[in-house]
Structures are given as structure tokens and as C-alpha cells.
Amino acid sequence: MKLRIMLALAITALTAGSLAAQTTGHASATTRDQNGSPTLPAQSATKDSAQVYDSQALRFESRWGSADIIRGAKGEVIGTVGWFREFDLEKVLQSSPHALTEAHDFRVNNFRGSLVTAIGASLVTIGIVVAANNSNNASTPILIIAGAGGIGWGLQHLNKSYAALSRAVWWYNRDLSNH
Amino acid sequence: MRGLFIACLLTGLATMGVTIESGGQVTAYDEGALRVDAAPGLRIVRGVRDSVVLNLSEFRRTGLADLVASSPNARAEAEVFEKNYRPGSLYAGAGIALFGLNLGLSSMQPRPGIAGWLIPVSVGLIVYGGYRLQLAYRGLQKAVWWYNRDLKS
Numbered sequence: 001m002k003l004r005i006m007l008a009l010a011i012t013a014l015t016a017g018s019l020a021a022q023t024t025g026h027a028s029a030t031t032r033d034q035n036g037s038p039t040l041p042a043q044s045a046t047k048d049s050a051q052v053y054d055s056q057a058l059r060f061e062s063r064w065g066s067a068d069i070i071r072g073a074k075g076e077v078i079g080t081v082g083w084f085r086e087f088d089l090e091k092v093l094q095s096s097p098h099a100l101t102e103a104h105d106f107r108v109n110n111f112r113g114s115l116v117t118a119i120g121a122s123l124v125t126i127g128i129v130v131a132a133n134n135s136n137n138a139s140t141p142i143l144i145i146a147g148a149g150g151i152g153w154g155l156q157h158l159n160k161s162y163a164a165l166s167r168a169v170w171w172y173n174r175d176l177s178n179h
Numbered sequence: 180m181r182g183l184f185i186a187c188l189l190t191g192l193a194t195m196g197v198t199i200e201s202g203g204q205v206t207a208y209d210e211g212a213l214r215v216d217a218a219p220g221l222r223i224v225r226g227v228r229d230s231v232v233l234n235l236s237e238f239r240r241t242g243l244a245d246l247v248a249s250s251p252n253a254r255a256e257a258e259v260f261e262k263n264y265r266p267g268s269l270y271a272g273a274g275i276a277l278f279g280l281n282l283g284l285s286s287m288q289p290r291p292g293i294a295g296w297l298i299p300v301s302v303g304l305i306v307y308g309g310y311r312l313q314l315a316y317r318g319l320q321k322a323v324w325w326y327n328r329d330l331k332s
Contacts, residue, residue, distance in 0.1 A: 050328065059324040061317045064309070073328070131285045144282065163217040170214040173327065174227075 057173045058092075060165060065114075067165065081106070081165070082158075083114050093168055096175035102168035106161045113157030120150025212327040213247070215319060223323070235319075237268035243322065253325035259318030263311045271308025277301035 058078075060067040066082040069089065079087035089106065093099040127143030209227045216224045216231075223233040223246065235241045243260055247253035281297035284290065 053328050057324065057328065059320050061320055062313060064313070128282070128285070159217050166215050166217065170212065174208050174212065 052176060053173070056176050058169045060169060062162075067162070082110055082161075084111075089165075089168070093172045096172045098171035099168045099175065102164045102171060105164035106168060109157045109161035109164060113154045113159075113161055115154070116150050117154030117158065120147045120152075120154055123147030123150060207330050208327065211330050213323045215323055235264070237265060237272075239265075243319070247322050247326040250326045250329035253322045253329065256318045256322035256325060260315045260322060263315035263318065267308045267311030267313075267315055269308070270304050271312060274301045274304030274306075274308055277304065 054073045056072060059070050060081075061070060063080070066080050066085060068077045069079045069081060069087070069092070070076065071078050078092065079085075079089070081087050081089055090100055090103045093103045123143045124147030127140050127147060130137050130143070131140045211226060213232070214224050214229075216222050216229070221235040222231050223235070223243070224230060225232045233242060233246055235243065240261060241264070244254050244257040247257050277297055278301040281294055281301060284294040284297065
């Protein structure tokens with residue numbers, strides 16, 4: 001009885017190891033030869049992955065309140081987002097579900113942030129102009145304080161939006177490498 | 180018989196161990212890829228777990244170049260970031276402070292003569308600081324991009 005149990009356990013252990021190796025995929029199973037150096041299929045896969053990344057991976061670069069979306073190592077600008085721009089980022093990132101969710105967050109927060117920051121800046125400017133004209137107007141401090149509050153709230157949302165954009169690009173590049 | 184059982188068990192466990200180790204290469208991006216997180220403050224996070232690996236301080240050397248040292252291109256871009264981030268923050272900060280000072284002075288009657296040149300100086304500092312910060316952020320994004328790219332090669 002003990003013998004059967006031992007045999008069953010041993011076979012289970014071997015099968016588990018074998019199954020784990022299969023489910024991880026051929027790439028990982030053939031990654032290294034006996035000397036620990038990458039084998040040809042693994043080298044090829046790595047090279048392909050790097051080439052895909054070189055040509056397709058995205059990043060963004062900020063530019064005075066907007067951000068250029070840039071593709072690949074050559075730095076091709078495929079669009080500009082932010083400050084009421086109409087570029088459809090979600091369409092670009094649609095191949096990655098996670099990236100799409102983050103892109104949606106980016107769009108919502110960026111619009112709110114841009115709108116409220118612009119209103120806040122306008123209020124501050126009006127307040128400064130009124131104060132500079134030596135007008136004894138009680139609304140001046142209210143305008144400046146309300147405007148500064150608006151700018152603060154808007155910048156917080158803009159900050160959130162760029163954090164979401166960063167996550168979106170990360171997920172897109174991640175899923176790019178898994179395809 | 181017990182020896183055979185232990186041998187089989189160890190073989191199975193070893194196979195699983197090797198599989199997990201080699202599987203780590205498939206998920207190298209998941210585990211090691213960096214990302215810039217903008218809230219709260221600027222920081223670098225790693226992997227799907229978003230573990231914070233670096234907080235980017237405006238007032239001292241950040242150590243970004245050391246973090247991405249395994250990639251030569253990333254290191255070069257990180258140096259661009261290091262070179263511009265602190266000066267940009269300081270100039271922009273000084274400009275904002277002067278702008279605030281101008282706001283305070285503008286409410287005084289009569290208005291001090293110094294208030295006349297505070298606005299152009301503060302705007303100039305903010306613009307110049309913003310320009311340096313943009314150079315820094317570009318360097319940062321490129322550094323992260325190259326680092327993540329070289330994770331695959």
C-alpha cells in the first residue's frame with residue numbers, strides 16, 4: 001500500500017514538473033543550452049521582441065502643457081494630447097485592454113484639469129489686472145483666491161491624467177512585447 | 180524504494196524550479212520595466228506591482244543614472260535629466276516665489292517701485308525654469324523607454 005502511494009506521489013511530482021514546463025511555453029523551455037548561453041530560437045525571439053519594441057513602443061514627451069506621443073526608436077510623433085487636443089489616444093492603444101482603461105482615465109482627468117486650470121488662470125489674470133489698475137474693488141482678492149484654488153485643483157487633475165498616460169503607455173508597450 | 184521516491188520527487192521539484200526561473204525571462208517586462216509616476220511627486224515605479232524604486236527630489240542628485248546604468252542609452256538620457264531637473268525646479272520655483280511677492284506688493288498703497296520689474300523677472304524665471312524642466316522630463320521619458328527596451332535584448 002505504501003509502495004503504491006509512493007509511486008503515485010513520485011509520478012505526480014514528475015507530471016507536475018513536466019506540465020509546468022509545458023504551460024510556460026516553448027520560449028522559456030528552450031531559452032538556454034547547457035552552458036547557460038541563449039539558444040538560437042531564444043535569441044531569435046529576443047531579437048524579434050526588441051525589433052518590435054524599437055519600431056512600435058510608445059513614449060510621451062511633455063511640451064508646454066501638452067504631450068507628444070512618440071513611437072519607436074526613431075522618435076516619430078504620432079499625435080499630441082492635452083490642452084483641449086483632439087487626438088484619439090484610445091484608438092492607438094486599443095490593442096491593450098489595460099492601456100485602454102488608463103487612456104480613458106487620462107482623457108477624463110486631462111479635460112477636467114485643463115478646463116479648470118484655464119478658468120482659474122483667467123480669474124487670477126483678471127484679479128491682477130483689476131488690482132494693477134488701483135481699483136478699490138472688493139472682488140479682487142476673491143478672484144485671485146478662487147483662481148488660485150482652481151489652478152491648484154486643475155493641476156492636481158492634470159497630474160493624475162499624466163500618471164494615467166504613463167500607465168497607459170507602459171501597459172501598451174508591455175502587451176506589445178507579449179504579442 | 181524510498182530512495183527512488185525521493186529521487187523522483189526531487190527531479191519533479193527541480194524541473195518546476197528551472198521552469199519558474201526560465202519563465203522569469205518571459206515576464207522580464209512585468210517584473211523589471213520602469214514607469215514614471217507623477218502623483219504624488221515625481222517617482223519611478225517598477226513592474227506590474229508598482230513598487231517605488233526611486234523618488235526624484237528637486238534639490239539633490241536623484242540617482243536615476245545609477246538605476247538605469249545597465250542600458251547605455253538610458254544612462255545617457257538619465258544624465259540629461261540629472262543636468263536639467265534641479266536647475267529647472269530652482270528657476271521655476273524662484274519665479275513663482277517672485278510672482279507671489281509681486282501679488283503681495285500689488286495690494287500695498289502706494290505701490291513700491293520694485294513691483295514694476297518683479298513681473299517680467301518672475302515670468303522670465305518661470306519660462307526658463309519650465310524650459311529646463313521640459314528638457315529634464317524628455318530625458319527622463321527617454322531613459323525609461325531605453326531601459327525597458329534593453330530589458331528585452
